[in-house]
Amino acid sequence: MRCCHICKLPGRVMGIRVLRFSLVVILVLLLVAGALTALLPSVKEDKMLMLRREIKSQGKSTMDSFTLIMQTYNRTDLLLKLLNHYQAVPNLHKVIVVWNNIGEKAPDELWNSLGPHPIPVIFKQQTANRMRNRLQVFPELETSAVLMVDDDTLISTPDLAFAFSVWQQFPDQIVGFVPRKHVSTSSGIYSYGGFEMQAPGSGNGDQYSMVLIGASFFNSKYLEFFQRQPAAVHALIDDTQNCDDIAMNFIIAKHIGKTSGIFVKPVNMDNLEKETNSGYSGMWHRAEHALQRSYCINKLVNIYGSMPLKYSNIMISQFGFPYANYKRKI
Amino acid sequence: MRCCHICKLPGRVMGIRVLRFSLVVILVLLLVAGALTALLPSVKEDKMLMLRREIKSQGKSTMDSFTLIMQTYNRTDLLLKLLNHYQAVPNLHKVIVVWNNIGEKAPDELWNSLGPHPIPVIFKQQTANRMRNRLQVFPELETSAVLMVDDDTLISTPDLAFAFSVWQQFPDQIVGFVPRKHVSTSSGIYSYGGFEMQAPGSGNGDQYSMVLIGASFFNSKYLEFFQRQPAAVHALIDDTQNCDDIAMNFIIAKHIGKTSGIFVKPVNMDNLEKETNSGYSGMWHRAEHALQRSYCINKLVNIYGSMPLKYSNIMISQFGFPYANYKRKI
Numbered sequence: 096m097r098c099c100h101i102c103k104l105p106g107r108v109m110g111i112r113v114l115r116f117s118l119v120v121i122l123v124l125l126l127v128a129g130a131l132t133a134l135l136p137s138v139k140e141d142k143m144l145m146l147r148r149e150i151k152s153q154g155k156s157t158m159d160s161f162t163l164i165m166q167t168y169n170r171t172d173l174l175l176k177l178l179n180h181y182q183a184v185p186n187l188h189k190v191i192v193v194w195n196n197i198g199e200k201a202p203d204e205l206w207n208s209l210g211p212h213p214i215p216v217i218f219k220q221q222t223a224n225r226m227r228n229r230l231q232v233f234p235e236l237e238t239s240a241v242l243m244v245d246d247d248t249l250i251s252t253p254d255l256a257f258a259f260s261v262w263q264q265f266p267d268q269i270v271g272f273v274p275r276k277h278v279s280t281s282s283g284i285y286s287y288g289g290f291e292m293q294a295p296g297s298g299n300g301d302q303y304s305m306v307l308i309g310a311s312f313f314n315s316k317y318l319e320f321f322q323r324q325p326a327a328v329h330a331l332i333d334d335t336q337n338c339d340d341i342a343m344n345f346i347i348a349k350h351i352g353k354t355s356g357i358f359v360k361p362v363n364m365d366n367l368e369k370e371t372n373s374g375y376s377g378m379w380h381r382a383e384h385a386l387q388r389s390y391c392i393n394k395l396v397n398i399y400g401s402m403p404l405k406y407s408n409i410m411i412s413q414f415g416f417p418y419a420n421y422k423r424k425i
Numbered sequence: 426m427r428c429c430h431i432c433k434l435p436g437r438v439m440g441i442r443v444l445r446f447s448l449v450v451i452l453v454l455l456l457v458a459g460a461l462t463a464l465l466p467s468v469k470e471d472k473m474l475m476l477r478r479e480i481k482s483q484g485k486s487t488m489d490s491f492t493l494i495m496q497t498y499n500r501t502d503l504l505l506k507l508l509n510h511y512q513a514v515p516n517l518h519k520v521i522v523v524w525n526n527i528g529e530k531a532p533d534e535l536w537n538s539l540g541p542h543p544i545p546v547i548f549k550q551q552t553a554n555r556m557r558n559r560l561q562v563f564p565e566l567e568t569s570a571v572l573m574v575d576d577d578t579l580i581s582t583p584d585l586a587f588a589f590s591v592w593q594q595f596p597d598q599i600v601g602f603v604p605r606k607h608v609s610t611s612s613g614i615y616s617y618g619g620f621e622m623q624a625p626g627s628g629n630g631d632q633y634s635m636v637l638i639g640a641s642f643f644n645s646k647y648l649e650f651f652q653r654q655p656a657a658v659h660a661l662i663d664d665t666q667n668c669d670d671i672a673m674n675f676i677i678a679k680h681i682g683k684t685s686g687i688f689v690k691p692v693n694m695d696n697l698e699k700e701t702n703s704g705y706s707g708m709w710h711r712a713e714h715a716l717q718r719s720y721c722i723n724k725l726v727n728i729y730g731s732m733p734l735k736y737s738n739i740m741i742s743q744f745g746f747p748y749a750n751y752k753r754k755i
Contacts (some may be wrong), residue, residue, distance in 0.1 A: 185459070253629045261739065274744070274751070290749065299583045301745025358744060361749055408744040410751055411592065414604065414688060415631025419620065421604070421690055421740055 108159025158266070161259060161312060162187045166193035166229035169375040171202065173367050174246050178206075181244070182213050184255050190216040190240045193231075195224045199271035226336045226378075227329065230321045230343070238315060239266065245309040247377060251363035257413040258359045264314035269347060269356035270366055271311025274303035277392050277404055285396065287341070287388040294406055302406040305344040310364065313343070320346050327398045331391060337378065338391035345395050349403040359411045463596045488596070489698065490518035491570035491642060492588060496559035498525040499705040501532065503697050504576050508536075511574070512543050514585050518568045520546040523561075525554045528562055529664060554709075556666045557659065560651045560673070568645060569596065575639035577707060581693035587743040591641035599677060599686035601641025602694055604633035607722050607734055617671070617718035634737040635674040636686025640694065643673070650676050657728045667708065668721035675725050679733040689741045 163181055167174045174192070182190065194201040201218035217235050221228045229243065240262055244250065250272065262270040277285050278292050286292065294302035321343060332339045348355040368377050378384065396402050414421060493511055494520065497504045504522070512520065524531040531548035547565050551558045559573065570592055577608045580602065592600040607615050608622050618624065624632035651673060678685040698707050708714065726732050744751060 158560045256629070258736070264739075290745065290751070299586070300743045301751075303744060343513045360742075361522070408587070408746075409594075410744040412690075412740045412742060413630045414633060414740040415620065416629045416738075418630075421620070421631075421688070 096401060098166075119363060131270070142184035157188075157237070158239050158263060160238050161242045161262075162188050162236050162238045162315070163190045163242045164193065164225075164229055164233070164236075164245060165190065165244050165246055166195055167246040168195040168224060169373050170246050170368075170371050171196070172373065173371050175202070175205075176367070176370075177244070177246065177249060179254075180249060182216065183245050184252050186256070186259060187214055187242075189214055189235065191233050191235055192216060192218045193229045194220050195228060197221065197224050211228075225333060227321075227332045227339045230318055230339055232318045236315055241313050241318070242311050242317045243308045243310075245377075247363045247366055247368040247371070248310050249367055250310060250361065253413070253416060254359075254361050254363060257416070259312055261357065261359055261411055265357055266314055267347075267351050269306040269308060269311050269313045269344065270355060270359060271306040271308065271313075272359055272360040272361040273307040273310050274356070275305045275307060276303045276406070277305070277402075279402070283393045285402065286387065287385065287392050300408055302408050303356075303358055304354065304404040304406050305341060306349075306358055308340040308343050310361075313347070317343065317347060320350065325398060328395070331394050331398075335387045335391060336385065337387045338395075341388060341391050342395060345399060345403055348405055349399065349423065354405040354407040357407070357409060357411060362413070370404070456642050456726050462660050479573070488568070488593060489570050490516045490568050491572045491592075492566050492568045492645070493520045493572045493574060494523065494559055494563070495520065495564075495574050495576055496523035496525060496556075496712065497576040499703050500576050500698075500701045501526070502703065503701050505510060505532070505535075506700075507574075507576065507579060508546065510579060510582075510629060511743040512546065514582050516571075516586070516589060517544055519544055519565065521563050521565055522546060522548045523559045525558060527554050534667050542647075549578075553665060557651075557662045557669045560648055560669055561651055562648045565637055566645055566648075570642050571648070572642050572646045573638045573640075575707075577696055577698040577701070578640050579695045579697055580640060580691065583743070583746060584689075584691050584693060587746070589686065591689055591741055595687055596644055597677075597681050598684070599636040599638060599641050599643045599674065600684060601636040601638065601643075602662060602689055602691040603637040604686070604688040605635045605637060606631075606633045606736070607635070607732075609732070615719065615722045615732065616717065619720050630738055632738050633686075633688055634678075634684065634734040634736050635671065636688055637669040638673050640691075641686070647673065653715070655661060655728060658725070661724050665717045665721060666715045667714065668725075671718060671721050674724060675729060675733055678735055679729065684735040687737070687739060687741060692747060694742070 113199065120343070163184075165174070165177070165181075178190065178192075179185065192201070201220055203218050206216060206218070208213070219233065226241055239261065254272070258270050258272070260267075275287065275289050276292060276294050277287055278294055279285050294304070321339075324342070324346060328342050332342060344355040381387075412420060489639060493514075495504070495507070495511075508520065508522075511517065522531070531550055533548050536542070536548070549563065549565075570589065572585070572589070584602070588600050588602070592598075605617065605619050606622060606624050607617055608624055609615050620631055624634070651669075654672070654676060658672050662672060674685040711717075742750060
């Protein structure tokens with residue numbers, strides 16, 4: 096065996112074996128590293144996705160999504176049916192259920208047992224059954240837009256998608272599906288009503304001066320505005336268990352100096368109150384409901400010292416939905 | 426006769442007669458003055474009214490009224506029929522008829538012989554039959570708003586009154602009754618069309634990106650904007666005798682950075698072209714008309730270096746007109 100210079104090194108037989116072993120180890124390590132590198136991007140991607148989701152959910156006041164606030168009392172069957180619908184609406188960020196069933200546990204367990212759900216739903220147990228509970232500044236609310244819906248109202252997804260896009264163009268107004276008006280009389284006393292009443296100076300057509308919040312989009316900052324109102328306003332709503340929506344229209348009209356809301360004509364919106372097994376049929380069935388609302392208007396004018404509501408006759412529909420809705424009927 | 430001290434004055438007999446005469450004259454003068462004073466307020470009132478009218482008519486850029494600009498070629502029977510309708514529209518300040526019948530005298534004499542008319546109508550004789558004649562900065566135009574109508578289009582007064590009120594709320598956009606769109610293709614070439622085309626990403630419903638000026642309200646300042654456009658734009662319109670309205674949409678979209686127009690759904694709008702005795706049926710019947718408009722879109726994108734048109738799906742109707750139009754069909 097001819098020696099090479101390695102042979103001349105001390106412990107050279109051992110040296111070759113060590114070298115070969117080292118080379119093999121290095122090769123194996125390289126292979127493992129290569130395999131890890133191949134795996135690594137997907138792990139990283141997931142992490143990025145999670146990071147992005149966190150950033151997005153921590154991003155306050157985004158305009159691109161909205162929070163559904165639904166207050167509920169004694170109609171849990173309707174609530175759950177509606178939640179199954181609303182949880183799947185595009186651009187929905189989160190649902191806040193204002194649980195007005197005092198003493199009764201919110202159905203968190205039931206809800207969780209039927210997961211997973213597309214978006215988070217928070218059940219907020221209340222301490223007293225108050226109409227204005229839904230107008231709190233909820234810490235869980237992170238979006239610029241609130242979608243407020245009564246717990247018996249089913250609004251189709253196309254209607255919601257369109258109305259939200261309209262709200263994004265008019266973010267300082269209530270964009271919703273239920274228009275109402277006030278009328279004044281020669282005595283200066285106001286009355287509350289819908290289409291059956293005629294606003295002064297309407298000429299052709301009708302007018303509205305309020306958009307009810309129970310089926311609408313509005314800017315979440317108005318919840319803070321509401322909390323800052325005079326105690327008399329809160330007391331009025333507590334006394335009547337009514338008129339929180341009228342108050343909101345007053346507040347917004349006063350703030351922006353123009354009509355408080357924009358009416359979007361719903362294509363497919365239903366009231367499910369007849370479908371409840373609870374036997375409970377909603378506040379507006381109370382005998383004094385309509386009279387209360389006229390009463391509230393006059394009280395609010397008194398509190399604020401003026402009538403800030405302004406009339407509008409703008410009705411917005413979605414161009415081409417339903418199909419060819421811009422064509423004239425023959 | 427006992428003398429009084431007057432008797433003692435020189436010429437006292439003459440004096441008494443002069444005095445009596447003077448007293449009578451003074452009394453008569455007082456009576457006349459009283460009568461004149463009784464008459465004077467009404468003369469003054471008329472003068473005040475005239476002054477007010479002059480001030481109003483001299484008041485440039487009022488928002489409360491609009492000027493109808495109607496270009497006409499070879500359809501004088503339709504024109505006169507339409508003028509009888511439009512001259513009575515509320516809030517109309519003046520009519521400017523752009524007389525494209527070169528060599529033919531405008532019907533000023535006929536018009537005047539059939540007076541009086543509610544508002545002034547000015548016939549502007551043109552030197553060449555050009556589509557863009559109607560987009561001049563007319564010195565007679567005194568209002569902020571232009572109502573531009575084709576000489577075969579009859580728009581009902583309720584439609585006009587409502588659309589004008591909408592324009593007053595959106596004075597930087599074209600508020601009109603005829604929506605159109607552009608579509609882009611994978612090749613990057615644009616096409617022009619109406620409802621039969623589908624805008625990209627429409628999802629539910631349709632979109633429009635232009636509101637044609639031939640049945641619309643828009644801000645009169647845009648006439649100046651048009652005049653300031655590159656010569657290539659004017660040349661394009663002159664070559665095609667078409668596309669002035671597409672150009673206006675480009676200009677406005679570019680200027681405001683949002684959709685150029687708002688579509689108001691007409692309740693009662695008719696095209697009278699079939700009713701003319703002239704045998705002339707309008708530019709849009711030319712075989713190449715639609716292709717020209719696609720051609721124009723691509724030329725304008727080329728001239729401006731970008732596509733400024735933006736899509737919208739907002740359709741505005743008048744709340745409660747026709748009666749109960751906000752109710753859902755069963």
